[in-house]
Amino acid sequence: MKVHIIGAGYGGLTAACLLAKKGYDVTLIEKNSSVGGRGRMFEKDGFKFDMGPSWYLMPDTINEIFKILGTTADKELDLTRLDPHYKMFFHDETISISKDMKKNYELFERLEPGCTPKVKKYLADAKYKYDVSLEKFIEKPFLKPSELFNKDLLKEGKKLDIFKSFGSYLDKNFKSDKLKKILGYTMVFLGGSPKNTPALYSLMTHGDFELGVYYPKGGMNALAKALEKQAKKLGVKILLNTNVKKIKVVNKKPVEIITDKENLAVEKVVVNSDYAWAETNLLDKKHQTYKKKYWEKKSIAPSGLIVYLGVKGRIKNLDHHNLIIANDWTKHFNEIFDDPKWPSDPSYYVCAPTKTEKELAPRGCENLFILMPAAPGLKDDEVTRQKYADYLIEDLEQKVNQKFKDKIITKTIYSHKNFKKDYNAYKGTALGLSQTLFQTALFRPKNKSRKVNNLYYVGQYTNPGTGVPIAMISAKIVTNLIENE
Numbered sequence: 001m002k003v004h005i006i007g008a009g010y011g012g013l014t015a016a017c018l019l020a021k022k023g024y025d026v027t028l029i030e031k032n033s034s035v036g037g038r039g040r041m042f043e044k045d046g047f048k049f050d051m052g053p054s055w056y057l058m059p060d061t062i063n064e065i066f067k068i069l070g071t072t073a074d075k076e077l078d079l080t081r082l083d084p085h086y087k088m089f090f091h092d093e094t095i096s097i098s099k100d101m102k103k104n105y106e107l108f109e110r111l112e113p114g115c116t117p118k119v120k121k122y123l124a125d126a127k128y129k130y131d132v133s134l135e136k137f138i139e140k141p142f143l144k145p146s147e148l149f150n151k152d153l154l155k156e157g158k159k160l161d162i163f164k165s166f167g168s169y170l171d172k173n174f175k176s177d178k179l180k181k182i183l184g185y186t187m188v189f190l191g192g193s194p195k196n197t198p199a200l201y202s203l204m205t206h207g208d209f210e211l212g213v214y215y216p217k218g219g220m221n222a223l224a225k226a227l228e229k230q231a232k233k234l235g236v237k238i239l240l241n242t243n244v245k246k247i248k249v250v251n252k253k254p255v256e257i258i259t260d261k262e263n264l265a266v267e268k269v270v271v272n273s274d275y276a277w278a279e280t281n282l283l284d285k286k287h288q289t290y291k292k293k294y295w296e297k298k299s300i301a302p303s304g305l306i307v308y309l310g311v312k313g314r315i316k317n318l319d320h321h322n323l324i325i326a327n328d329w330t331k332h333f334n335e336i337f338d339d340p341k342w343p344s345d346p347s348y349y350v351c352a353p354t355k356t357e358k359e360l361a362p363r364g365c366e367n368l369f370i371l372m373p374a375a376p377g378l379k380d381d382e383v384t385r386q387k388y389a390d391y392l393i394e395d396l397e398q399k400v401n402q403k404f405k406d407k408i409i410t411k412t413i414y415s416h417k418n419f420k421k422d423y424n425a426y427k428g429t430a431l432g433l434s435q436t437l438f439q440t441a442l443f444r445p446k447n448k449s450r451k452v453n454n455l456y457y458v459g460q461y462t463n464p465g466t467g468v469p470i471a472m473i474s475a476k477i478v479t480n481l482i483e484n485e
């Protein structure tokens with residue numbers, strides 16, 4: 001049986017491997033010149049930049065996929081556990097989160113004396129949520145309400161804090177503003193805010209503190225390359241530089257994919273390209289499960305302005321992962337979700353992978369990735385892009401107490417219009433759909449079309465949600481759906 005997959009992001013790539021492993025004849029079609037989707041890499045002036053993801057999280061989940069393919073993450077990747085995990089820059093001090101929990105507890109006690117038992121309970125609850133979600137929720141397609149409203153899950157549901165917001169959960173448990181930010185920043189990974197993200201997602205803190213933050217040699221993109229290697233080994237045909245224009249449907253079944261190169265006869269189709277764009281552009285209206293109006297009402301996850309910098313010389317006071325936290329981070333969240341506009345006092349993230357792997361830059365140079373989350377759908381004209389790039393560089397100079405602007409060898413700015421052009425991203429989103437209560441599980445766009453048989457969806461817009469390991473899990477869901485039909 002033939003399966004054609006549109007898009008070679010982490011969802012599409014993983015689905016290609018898993019389906020080929022099951023014996024399907026898989027063709028993977030990708031519009032760009034390399035695989036990895038938002039996790040591609042580009043090279044410029046001797047620097048190698050991971051374009052999107054840089055945190056290798058949930059190593060157990062990723063390893064599980066490699067195990068299904070008959071290997072392990074350790075065999076395919078050269079992984080290092082980072083220590084410190086990351087550094088946080090507050091207005092009056094910097095704080096490093098260590099892989100050693102003893103050191104972290106000393107830090108938490110300094111921030112909020114007497115908090116240790118509460119943090120221990122918080123982390124135990126986070127582990128419980130993580131384990132239950134992985135065991136009972138995460139690989140479900142949630143096609144029917146009974147998958148959510150069954151006795152088992154309703155019993156767990158209360159303990160999982162699905163109906164509380166992450167923000168109020170932190171406020172209830174802790175007083176220290178810094179401690180709340182340390183425990184809560186992971187919600188940004190889900191494209192949400194403290195107000196709109198369910199407290200269930202404090203499970204991410206378990207991943208952060210206890211499972212660890214890893215780095216694969218060669219950059220995060222090494223993971224995409226490792227999956228590409230597996231796909232090729234399993235006989236997947238990979239068509240790069242091939243833009244899909246239409247899915248032709250006859251008698252409620254996909255019969256042909258029209259691309260800018262050739263037309264392909266198809267039996268089963270898995271869509272990994274942005275769900276909103278694919279539904280409203282690749283299918284005729286009568287075959288769309290989620291029409292334009294549906295997407296207009298959704299909470300779309302942030303886009304971001306990214307500055308890729310190659311700098312001559314080394315930058316002191318930075319770690320591999322760095323979070324620069326604005327004094328009032330609520331304002332930045334409001335400017336993303338409630339009153340969309342370019343941020344007035346942004347929090348942002350800086351990755352300096354050359355702190356771990358010097359080879360990602362010419363000798364003696366630093367490779368920097370600066371990411372400022374921004375509301376989706378904003379106009380990113382050249383003046384705005386340059387203004388924010390300058391702001392971020394100058395602000396970072398102050399934070400690290402070192403001038404480097406005149407040592408910049410290469411600078412690339414990437415934002416909304418690039419996400420749209422490169423990935424057909426709806427409103428230029430970086431992360432797809434926010435993980436709000438009403439966009440989770442049963443309420444998330446389905447992994448299977450309701451209107452067209454043999455048509456499936458994989459990746460960050462679908463269940464379970466956003467993030468590299470999570471998009472990989474969505475590939476497991478789709479593989480099971482196809483297998484069990």
Ligand SMILES: Cc1cc2nc3c(=O)[nH]c(=O)nc-3n(C[C@H](O)[C@H](O)[C@H](O)COP(=O)(O)OP(=O)(O)OC[C@H]3O[C@@H](n4cnc5c(N)ncnc54)[C@H](O)[C@@H]3O)c2cc1C
Nearest residue numbers: 007009010011031037038053054055244273459460467468
């Ligand atoms: C800046 C940034 C930082 C991030 N940081 C992290 C992180 O540190 N850790 C983490 O775990 N996650 C992170 N994420 C999230 C993570 O990268 C994504 O959730 C995940 O990569 C999404 O994978 P996906 O399978 O949904 O597809 P995508 O990566 O969106 O891939 C979809 C693919 O479809 C292709 N496509 C689109 N249209 C067509 C067409 N018409 N024809 C053919 N192909 C088409 C696209 O080119 C693309 O390759 C980050 C994301 C971004 C953008």
